[in-house]
Amino acid sequence: MNYLSFVVLTKNTSNIPVFGPIWNLIVSFLGYVMNAIYLLLDKVGIPNIGLAIILFTLVTRIIIFPTSIRQQKSSRMMQLMQPELKAIQEKYKNKTDNASMMAQQAEMKALYEKYGTSMTAGCLPLLLQMPIIFALYRIIMNIPAYVPSVKTVYENVVNHIGVSDDVLNRLIQFGGENGLSTVLKQLHNLGVEDYDLSAQGNFIIDFLYKLNPVQWTKLSEVFPDASQVIQTAAMESAKINNFLGWNLSTAPSAYGFVPNRYWLIPILAGLTQWLSTVLMQKQNSAMSQGGEQSAQMMQSMNIMMPLMSVWFCFSFASGIGLYWIASAVFMILQQLLMNWYFGKKSDEEILQEAMARANAKREKKGLAPLDEKGVENRLRSMQDRLDTEEKKRMDLIAKQATKTKESTEYYNRDAKPGSLASKAGMVQKYNEKNEKKN
Structure with a gap:
């Protein structure tokens, strides 16, 4: 069974060996969160995927907020350390003998202790965030896998058209004729012996979830015996996927390069991503002090990241674009909050807090406190x-x-x-x- 197959299967068969049990645990937990949010919206009479995505994004940003604070503190420490760090690097610039290299490492270690931080303090929060970010994309792209009430809408269609070689061939032909080449890569795996009927049905559900209203209408022509069920599913899908007039299952690229209102989603995604990176760069000015190479790297990221956002949100379903926009907006608010919080603290206060944390760790290890x-x-x-x-x-x-x-x-x-x-x-x-x- 190839890697792509794992990515597109719904929850009951997703088990990606690359990430292992930790990945499955994170995805399952966030899947429960997504389902709880949707059920809450359903109870108040607004079962909507768009609102669920926004609230889901807010909850996940709150979950990873502590790691963002740690990363911000580490950046502030790096900013305070930068002059002394540069002095040590200049001191041993042209010395490559073993004694000098060991002395440089010892001095840098002592300097990090002085500021109550470590060389890996800035990387660790980011590494902790990465599995969560990947899990978010997994859930947003396959919501029926984690929200049973949404899955039921598409499961009714599968139950009526059935799962057979004839059905799969007709879906493959339908996908090829309606610009669903990406999803077709998933469907081409349906005929292999490794998949049982349940797994093949999940493939079809993933396929149906990505159809836009026009494609739903054409699908009823492919399966005339199930046209009534398909039309009912199309109406329910349009209702839960409608957000401010946008159908979240429709990709902006579905209309080609003819300007339309769906273009607002990738444009907003690019703008909010750009604002987010600018705010982060202003606060993490230590990066710009790391030399001309670091400054050029930051400038390149400020350009490339927003452009990547525009392209991805143009190519994928609008639901992904909405998630991208919501995530960037919450990151902007979060960054403004952290900028305000850390802006109130003097360098001396930041240093004393860092030393206190370092001494608390040393006390647990039975070591003498640092000053x-x-x-x-x-x-x-x-x-x-x-x-x-x-x-x-x-x-x-x-x-x-x-x-x-x-x-x-x-x-x-x-x-x-x-x-x-x-x-x-x-x-x-x-x-x-x-x-x-x-």
Whole structure:
């Protein structure tokens, strides 16, 4: 069974080995959240996929908010550390010997301790967010897999048209004639022996969920015996997928490159993504202080990320675009909130809080607490030790040079012209003369 098959199957058969049990746990949990939100909306009389996606996005942003705060704190620490970090890097810039490299690592470790952070503090929150972000896309693209009441709408159609080779061939032909080439890649896997009827039915549900109103009408012509059921499902699908006049199962690309109101979704997605990256760059100014290469990288991301948002939201169903917009809007609000919160704190307050957290961890390990003066003393002691070792090395070289000179003068003091000792003295003087020129 290939990887693509796992991606498109509904929940009861999704088991992606690449991510393992942790992935399944995250997806299942977020799937329950999505279902709970939709059921709540259904109870108040507005069962709508669009509202469910927005509320679902809000809940997930709240869930990962603590990791965003940690990432922001780490960025602020990096900003405070930057001058001292650069000083250490400049100090060992052209030193590649083992002793210098070890000394540089020791100084950097002590510096990170001084600021109560670590080299991986900024990466860890982002790594924690990645599985959740991937899980969100999985759920948004296959909502029937996680919301049983939505799945029922499409399951009724599957029960009436059946699951057979004839049905699958007709769906494949229908997809090819109606611009559903992406979904066809999923359907082409339906005939293999690895899939039972239940799995094949789930494939068809995934396929039906991606149909827009025009495609639903054409589908009833392909299966005239089930046209009434298909029309009923089409009306229910249009009702739950309608959001402010947009059908969320319709991709903006379905109308080609002719401007229409669906174009607003990728445009808004690009604009909100751009605003989000600009706000993040302003707060995380430590990145721009990392050198010209880092600044150019940030500028490239500010351009590429919004353009990628526009392209993806133009190509996929509008539901994905709505999620992208909602996510960017909540990120903007979240960033404004964090900018305000961290803007109230002085550098000294941020440093003291970081030191307190570091000391709490050290206390659990039975280690002595750190303080800024203590770390600075360690750095000073380390520098004194390096200076002492360098002085000893230079003194040794000087002593050796003195001994060599005294020995040469001793053996050459009574040398006769033309003797071997005289010639050796001439060679030495020649070498010394050339060394001075070089």
